[in-house]
Amino acid sequence: MSEAPSDPIFSELRPRLVRLAYRMLGSVADAEDVVQETWLRWLATDRSSVREPAAFLRTVVTRLCLNELKSARRRRESYVGSWLPEPIFDPEDGDAGDDITMPLMLALERLSPLERAAFLLHDVFGMNFDEISSAIGREAAACRKLASRARAHVAEARPRFAVGREQGLKLAAAFFTASRTGDMASLQALLSEDVVVYADGGGKVATSQRPHIGLSATMRLHEQLARIFRAQPSQLIHYAVIDGLPGFVTIEGDNVVQTTALQIEQDKVVTIYCTRNPDKLQHVIGAMTH
Missing domain, CATH: 3.10.450.50 (Nuclear Transport Factor 2; Chain: A,)
Structure with a gap:
């Protein structure tokens, strides 16, 4: 990432953007590519017109991920054997920033791209449905339904007896x-x-x-x-x-x-x-x- 050190906004938000892209795509390399493209678009943006940089950047990442998911799903249809997300390591202090585990990542794979986006943006990254509406191009009420439907699908994958x-x-x-x-x-x-x-x-x-x-x-x-x-x-x-x-x-x-x-x-x-x-x-x- 050829990120300019003089841009503290992107530097601060980058870890969460990578985490969002990874949760959407299940691939570290693809997540890094998406965030790199987001950085290039951020460079070309008139920053004075952006009132909420975090919301703007999450929207860019989400839209790029939705585009990437179309080809990613085609690749996985021809994948040899079991497909697992690329492994990432949680920080040693135990604060991974969300509670998405491997079983939940696999449950997310069974959702439609829009369900996946609505669930992650609302339930994991705390965006309101008006922001999500802008990010995925659906009405806020439709986003609420997408997230609710996704929540029901992934509920069974959440650990019932979490281990320390x-x-x-x-x-x-x-x-x-x-x-x-x-x-x-x-x-x-x-x-x-x-x-x-x-x-x-x-x-x-x-x-x-x-x-x-x-x-x-x-x-x-x-x-x-x-x-x-x-x-x-x-x-x-x-x-x-x-x-x-x-x-x-x-x-x-x-x-x-x-x-x-x-x-x-x-x-x-x-x-x-x-x-x-x-x-x-x-x-x-x-x-x-x-």
């Missing part, structure tokens, strides 16, 4: 140790009966193309993986909160960087999200090399 950061990372560490050492008894004790495993390799690296559903299928998978881990040990990079979920970053034996995020309810892992697609991990790899 410290406890979540403690369970992530226990999961890592059990899965990598082949301690199947300890691993099984961490998993719920209806646990599901999603792995996103995008057809670029080896991974299961279909989810593993249920405790039996998940245990069979990890018994197979344990043999691989014994021959090719994982290298733990660090534990982290990934899209609101506790997890960890590893370099696996096949020299693939992987993020693993765990959805935990009542101290049991209910969903495992593994991202291995190197195209989605460039920002992770970049951070590891600095």
Whole structure:
């Protein structure tokens, strides 16, 4: 981002604009591109005519994202295997700025672009419906209905029993140790009966193309993986909160960087999200090399 240091308004708003674009698109790279284009449009704008820069910039980002979603959805229709959002790390102070988690990101994928925009702008970023009306080009009453419909769709994806950061990372560490050492008894004790495993390799690296559903299928998978881990040990990079979920970053034996995020309810892992697609991990790899 070739942002001018003499523009404090955009500098201050940029993190929230990136977060909005990422929540809309599920892609770090696409979000950065959208915010870069927003910056260029901001440079070409007569600032004296803009009464509320934050509302103006959110509107630009939203409209660019709505355009991008049309092509993004076409790309995802031909995606190989499970599609997961690009992983992002929550700040260590625990303040991610919103409560959107990986399950909610996936729930948002099932909404129409306008429903997604109305929900995020109102429920997550606190815009009123008059602002949203201007941003997405619909009447305020229609925006209210879009947000309400979206809210009903995503309600089931909200965590019913949220786990604290410290406890979540403690369970992530226990999961890592059990899965990598082949301690199947300890691993099984961490998993719920209806646990599901999603792995996103995008057809670029080896991974299961279909989810593993249920405790039996998940245990069979990890018994197979344990043999691989014994021959090719994982290298733990660090534990982290990934899209609101506790997890960890590893370099696996096949020299693939992987993020693993765990959805935990009542101290049991209910969903495992593994991202291995190197195209989605460039920002992770970049951070590891600095």
